[in-house]
Amino acid sequence: MTLTPLLSPLELMQLMQLLKESKRVVVLGHASPDGDALGSALGWSEYLRHLGKQVTIVMPNAVPDFLKWMPNSQYVLYFAEEKDTAAARKAIQEADLICCLDFNLISRLRDELAAVVEKSKAQRMMIDHHLGPDTTKMKMVISHPEASSASELVFRVINELGGYDNMSRSGACAIYCGMMTDTGAFTFNSNNPEVFLIIAMLLAKGIDKDKIYRNVYNCFSQNRLRFWGYMLHEKLQFFAGGKAALMAYTREEMKEYKYIRGDAEGLVNQPLQVKGCRLSICLREDTEVDAIRVSLRSVDEVPSNQIAAEFFNGGGHLNASGGELRCSLEEAIAIAQQAIEKYRDML
Ligand SMILES: [Mn+2]
Numbered sequence: 200m201t202l203t204p205l206l207s208p209l210e211l212m213q214l215m216q217l218l219k220e221s222k223r224v225v226v227l228g229h230a231s232p233d234g235d236a237l238g239s240a241l242g243w244s245e246y247l248r249h250l251g252k253q254v255t256i257v258m259p260n261a262v263p264d265f266l267k268w269m270p271n272s273q274y275v276l277y278f279a280e281e282k283d284t285a286a287a288r289k290a291i292q293e294a295d296l297i298c299c300l301d302f303n304l305i306s307r308l309r310d311e312l313a314a315v316v317e318k319s320k321a322q323r324m325m326i327d328h329h330l331g332p333d334t335t336k337m338k339m340v341i342s343h344p345e346a347s348s349a350s351e352l353v354f355r356v357i358n359e360l361g362g363y364d365n366m367s368r369s370g371a372c373a374i375y376c377g378m379m380t381d382t383g384a385f386t387f388n389s390n391n392p393e394v395f396l397i398i399a400m401l402l403a404k405g406i407d408k409d410k411i412y413r414n415v416y417n418c419f420s421q422n423r424l425r426f427w428g429y430m431l432h433e434k435l436q437f438f439a440g441g442k443a444a445l446m447a448y449t450r451e452e453m454k455e456y457k458y459i460r461g462d463a464e465g466l467v468n469q470p471l472q473v474k475g476c477r478l479s480i481c482l483r484e485d486t487e488v489d490a491i492r493v494s495l496r497s498v499d500e501v502p503s504n505q506i507a508a509e510f511f512n513g514g515g516h517l518n519a520s521g522g523e524l525r526c527s528l529e530e531a532i533a534i535a536q537q538a539i540e541k542y543r544d545m546l
Contacts, residue, residue: 202393205343205355215360217324217339221296224252227316229302230259230309233464234415236301237262238377239326239349241271243300245370246357255290259309263461268414269376270369278312287312294321301349301377303329305336326352329515330504344516347389350377354397363400371404376411383468384412387518419462426456427466435470439478442546443539444470447482447532458486467494477501477546478539482524482531491531493522501545510538 206214226244228236236258244254260279266272276283276290291297297316299305303325305313316323317336324339325332328349332342346352354374357363375398382389402408429452436445446466456462467481478501481494493511497503497518504520507513511534513522524531539546
């Protein structure tokens with residue numbers, strides 16, 4: 200068994216040409232970067248550096264603490280952090296190539312960063328697995344919604360460009376971490392046997408997948424565990440005869456449990472452990488702006504992305520999506536209940 204080529208011969212040539220023409224490259228991930236955004240960026244950047252490019256990774260805002268162990272993540276610039284803004288802006292202005300990884304629209308960056316990217320004269324390319332990529336603003340779009348993760352796509356692209364042999368253990372580690380976190384440690388979105396072929400190729404680079412798992416999933420604070428206990432015990436509600444779950448929490452509650460970025464990562468998945476529960480919605484007050492962050496998870500054909508688009512100004516994958524509301528948490532809860540009611544028959 201071998202990997203099916205991702206790129207056509209023509210695409211491969213176009214990509215090689217695009218890389219050949221560029222010296223200074225900026226690699227971008229989406230706002231509130233997750234393991235896949237960071238992993239794909241680190242993996243792709245390593246390859247570009249091997250080609251002799253000068254590479255800067257820019258993320259709109261900080262990554263959660265549980266990703267900060269990733270090799271070379273200390274060099275990432277965070278546009279929202281004052282100490283990094285000027286350097287990030289300069290790198291984008293001076294870049295001749297901007298690579299957009301793990302997001303499909305420039306608007307997925309935060310407002311000011313999106314504007315800086317739009318203004319830059321650099322050529323732009325995308326490697327992503329979200330539905331509906333904006334192809335108009337890109338010189339090249341490598342978009343495969345069927346892929347487990349952008350990190351998987353980055354691996355395939357590097358491999359097809361002949362870069363596998365030079366991939367380091369750190370690069371392999373970043374790519375593995377991105378694939379792992381976007382598939383819930385290979386429990387969803389990962390039935391393609393080739394995913395495991397790629398894992399084998401990454402293991403051959405000497406990565407310790409068990410340690411990567413522990414670094415991501417078993418490294419939390421006591422507060423975080425108690426926060427989850429509180430949410431599941433006190434806040435979780437079921438609707439539609441147990442087929443839908445809803446949790447919501449305030450800034451106050453986050454403060455009480457000394458919430459740090461990433462502490463709620465995965466919380467929205469928990470209600471799906473209950474037999475018969477097919478949709479889970481989590482609402483939280485944003486800590487930085489006046490907005491309600493919405494996460495949705497579903498199973499089988501329940502279209503969480505459609506619900507996110509219809510009720511929460513969002514979208515995403517069929518079974519994992521998100522959105523944002525500009526209202527009070529109480530109003531957001533009412534909207535979520537309406538959404539559950541409307542989709543009751545599909546649950
Ligand atoms: Mn992703």
